[in-house]
Every structure is written in C-alpha cells, then in structure tokens.
Amino acid sequence: MFKSKKESPPPCTIGLLTDFGLSDPYVGQMKAVFANKAPACKVVDITHGVAPFNVAQAGLFLTASYVHFPKDSVILSVVDPGVGTDRRIVGLKLDDRLLIAPDNGLLSLALKTAWANTIRAFDLSRAMDAPEKVSHTFHGRDVFAPLTAWLALGGNPAGLGGEIDPSDLLTQDWSQPAIKRNEATAHVLHIDRFGNCVLNLEAGDIGNPANLTLINPAGGPLAYVTTYADMPEGAPGLLEGSQGFLEIAVNQSSAARRFGLSMGDTINLTWDL
Template identity: 70%
Template structure:
C-alpha cells in the first residue's frame, strides 16, 4: 500500500487547504473527514473553500499569497481541478521544507514564479494507484486527501514519484505578466469582498510612478498610493496590497463596479517612466 504509515510515526505537519468546493455541499467535510481519520493529530487550516468554480488563477493567487504564512514544514493542498478524472498529473512543489500539492493545471505557477528559494518538483501521479475505490469526479477526497495525510505524517515526495524540472509544470499567461518601459499588461486574479481588484503584478514591479493610466478594458487615471486613505473618498488608485500584489482600489467603494472589472479580465496600464 503506497500510503502505509511508518510504525514510528512522530511527524504531525500542519495542513492548509484551498478548494472551490464551497460550504453548502458535503465535499469539504468529506475531505476533512479523511484527514481526521488518517492524520488525526495534524492541524488543518482552511485558507479558502470559496474559490470561484474552476478558477485556477484565483486559486493560484490564494496559494502564492498564503503559503509563506504557514509553518516552514507545512503541507498545503490546492484543489481546483477542472480536469479531474483525466490524465492530468498530480504534482508537488517543494519550496524550502514546505510542500504544495495540486493538479498540474497551472495552479502552482504563481507560487513557483514568486519564490526566491530553491525549488523541487515531483510527479506524484502514482497516488492514483493507492485507493481501492476512486470516484472519477472527486479526487480531492479519494486521492488528494490520503496523499496529503501521508505527506503530513512524514512521507517524502521523492519516495512516491520522480523528480521533474519545475519548468515542465503547466503554466499560463496569467502567471506571467508583460512589463516594459512605461507599460504593463496584467490580469485580474481576484476581486475581494470590498471590490478591490488584485492584479498579477507583484508589489514594486512597476516602480513608484505618481499616477498610472488604465488604457483598457476601461479608461481612467489611478493615483499610485500607499494606503486606501491616501485616496479621497470615492476616488480610485493603485497600491501595493497586503497579499504582495498590486491592486486597483476605490476608497470606500468597489473598484470592480467603478471600472466594470471581473476576474479574468486582462488590462493595459501605462505611465510616465
């Protein structure tokens, strides 16, 4: 059995969870039930289960913004898996001692691009062989949960699957914005409950211009500010948000409504360099 625990098991690594399962169905509870059964002494932290359905980019942002806030040996599972049941791989990205596990659909690409630490990647698709019964539509419960429990109890990814070049993992354009002199093409990764629009542009990546013009998909001038209060009430700006990425905001209003922005939108910004 691939996931047989060691008899001298003493490790109890923290587990983090990101899914698009929501909380109105039993899916999260079933996944966590498997974790409680197989790794009862491991702390489980819910990062979010409200990723928009099938939105790999949003999940990738949540993962990249969150993993460094966990213990250095944490194991984090991110399951947004439109290709569940197909031949897509199950992969693990090792950043320092942390393990990030996800389907190989681009979900890991922002975290992989953002880190300064040495990376290792492993193909853990062999985990598909472990369970006696597998639902072809719910690998989160039947494949990923037992795998995560095994890793949290001291299992080593190199003992399950071969190491692969991190550059071979699936990536998408939303993980790789284009920035040139005085111009950037970005992507709206997330819109938070306040209407702030988080972009795939890392904090500081544009320098410190006084103002920025949004060329598309909506026009408008954005003051480059440090805090929300630096903008007059109802006025827009661009600032370095708490998650390490630039965000378009309107003081005490919704930037998404102001500019008609949605998750997945691409936009062009320009400024005097």
Template identity: 45%
Template sequence: MGRPIALLTDFGLDDPYVGQMKGVLAARAPESPVIDVSHGVEPFCISQAAFFLAAAMEHFPGDTVFIVVVDPGVGSGRRIIGAEFGGRTVLAPDNGVLELAEDKFRGTAILTDLSEAAARMHSSATFHGRDIFAPIAAEIVGGVSLEELGPKLPLRDMVRTGMNRPHWRTDGVLATVLHKDRFGNLVLNIPDSQNLPERMSISPDLLLSGNDSCCIRRVSCYAELESGVMGLIAGSQGYYELAVNRGAASEMIGLEPGDTLFLEWNGRKPVFL
C-alpha cells in the same frame, strides 16, 4: 502534534465536499491540525487559487502540507504533482496553480510526479480531493517522502499559464486580475517590488464596462483617495491592487479574476527594479 495540513479549494461550504476531505484527514492523520486557507476560490479560477496559495504560504509553519484542489481537469489525463518549497509541500493538479508560488519562492521548487501513485488508488472520477489528495497528504505527514511516491519532474515540464508575468511595454503594462476581495479591490499580478508612475490610466478598449478611460493614482493607503477616485496601492499580499476608498473598484470598471487590463503611463515611463 503532527505536521499541519492546509486546504485550499473552490468547493465553497454549501456541499459536503470540504467536510469529507477533513473526515479522511481526521481518520488517516489524526495528529495533524487541518487549517482552511480558503474554500471561496471562484469555481475553476486557477489564477485566483495560485494567488491565494502564494500569498498564504509564508504565513504558515515551515513544515505545512498544502492541498490545492482547484481542478477543472479532474478525472482527465492531467498530472498530479507534489512540490517542495523548502520544508513546505504542496499537492496540486498540474494546471498552473503553482506558478505564483514558484515565482515567489524562486529557486527552491522540487517537483514530483504523483500521477502513478494516484492511479493506484481507488477513486471516483470527480472527487480527487477526497479520494487522492487527502490520502496522499496523510501519507506524507505520516513520514512517507515524495521520493517514495513518484519520480522527479523537471521544472520546465510544469504547466504554466503566464499569469506570473505582467507584459511590460513602453507605454504601459498589461496585467491580470488575480483576485477580487469582498471590498471590491482588484489584486493584480504586478509584484509590489515594481516602481510604478504616480499617475496612470486604464485603456478604455480593455475595460469590460464603460467607454471612457479611468484615471488612477498611486497612493500608499485607501484614505489618500478622494471619493470616486481609483488608486493603485501596494497591498498587504505582495501585489499591487486597484481600490476605491469606501467603494468597489470591481464595480467601477467591471473586472473579475482572470480578466486583463492595460495600465497606460500618463506621459512618463516607469522605472523597473
């Protein structure tokens, strides 16, 4: 069996796009199992794709090749890069989608600029997942190294959006919503290594719906929340999430992936680890 190839896209499953990528991989890398991380990333939502990638990587075999195609700049002059995190390889557009993985696997990333190799391929202007990313992945699982495909790229030159850095203040923290799951839980860009206060509120001027601030509680599981009360929980994916027991936090405060909110401390300061 060859090296696994993992796919992460915003293509959905209604169109033939995912199937065409898998067809290219079946033809060019028939020994490699192809695993779907997700094709349900919100269209063009780089922060959500970055979260899915960072949350998934450690649960895959150490030699997996990940293909991430959430690429609003497809066909433009944006770079295509290959990143090595230990034995794992990630192929992605250089648009910030690697930012959370870089933070999670701090100190291990080695980047390669694959733009010239991509430019030599016959490709449509709108479907680099099928025409560039899948063929490059097939070359890599076939034994071609990233060094053979392009020059090294300094880490400082990688595009970053700042999504991996919540903004801490003396009165609270400005956080970004990375993901809304099917239950309506909102995953924030606050790592669960941070020690947060027991009670907080969400500043009303940063809510997208409603005029009143929403008080939230720090809890360890959903069942600790009374009906209609919002909680902040260290979730299973390594980040804090806002949740409502048997309800949807996203509906209560009207937030979506990519939105920001301000969590205010209620009379006490947090202890940062």
C-alpha cells in the same frame, strides 16, 4: 499505498484550499480522511470559496497564503476541472513547505513569485494507483487527501514518481504580466468583497510610476499610493495590497463596479518614464 507510520507522528500542519464551497459534503469528507489517516495533524482551511473552476484565483490565494504556514507544512489545493483525466498530480517544494495540486497551472504563480532558496518539484501521479476505490469525479477525497496525509506524516515525495524540473510544471498566461518600458498588461486574478481588483503584478514590477493611467478599460488617472486613505474618498488608485500584489482600488467604494471589471479581465496601464 499511503500507510501511516507506526511510531508517534511528528506535529504537522495541513493547509486546504478548494472550490468546493460548504453547502456540499465534499470538504467534510476530505477532512474526515485527514482525521482518519493523520489525526495528529492540524488542518487549516485557507478557503473553500474559490469560484468554481477558477484556477487563477486559487493560484493567487495559494501564493499569498503558503508563506504564513509553519515550516514542513503540506498545503493541498484542489481546483481540478480535469479530475478523472490523465492530468498529473504534482508537488512543489519551496524551502520547507510542500504545495500539492493538479498540474493545471495552479502552481504557476507560486513558482513565478517564489523567493525560496530551494525549489524542487515532484511528479506524484502514482498516488492515483492506490488500491482503494477511487471516484473518477472526486480525487480530492480519494487521491489527494490520502496522499497529503501521508506526506504530512513524513512520506517522501521523491519516492512516488520522482523529482522533475520545476520548469516542467504547467504554467498559464495569467501568471505572467507583460511589462514594457512604461506600460503593462495585467490580469485581474481576484475581486475581494470590497471591490478591490487584485492583479498579477507585484509591487516592484513597475517601480514607482508617475502619472499612472488606466487605459483599458478607459479609467483615466490612478494615484499610486500606499494606503486606501491616501486617496480622497471615491477616488481610484493603485497600491500594494495585503496579499503582496498590486490592486486597483477606490477609497470606500468598489473599483470593480467603477471600471466594470471581472475576474479574468485584462487591464492596461501606462505611466511616464
């Protein structure tokens, strides 16, 4: 189905994000498909260290990363607990970048936070009808990789399953915090190697709160700061991290350990009006 064009292919970039790790041959086999079908394309690994099956963490990594890619990039995210089922394959085009993923909520954070002028979505599930042998447990290699190579070389996503309403994409609760006048309920999407707990809150979501308090888990006052160094060593705070989302941090220590937080946990914040 996805035959490369005979003319010289344009320069192209493919982004790749998975939960496959690097101890198995899975990533290498996918990149071999790219090398075979789209050898002119540069492949950029975002990460293959997503926690197994953790769609929320993958959604954060994708949302924080896609804007750094060149225009016309195709960015593939394969964290796919429903591989082999009838779940859809979808594409989300944000201006000039096309994000490809299973329709399991992985794209919901990118859709929520997108500031793109043009947002379009496509059902790409016909890619599963490709005549080549398809493993029921490895669509990343046998379906997603050929599809992504074809799209990166100029394939038209609307020519597969047609355009769909972006609001028709599956979304998950972890992509949307609950914010009231002076309180917020948020999810921990990621804990980095420093123990910083990245939340599904953007910087503007809660304004510039005074007397910010972590009430669940019971953590007490949090300074609302700009840099880690604005907190005394060992003191906790909330700040906008490099990925564009608010994070709970402790200066030169682990906030996750300090407050007993894990990925997927729910936290509650309050502040004065």
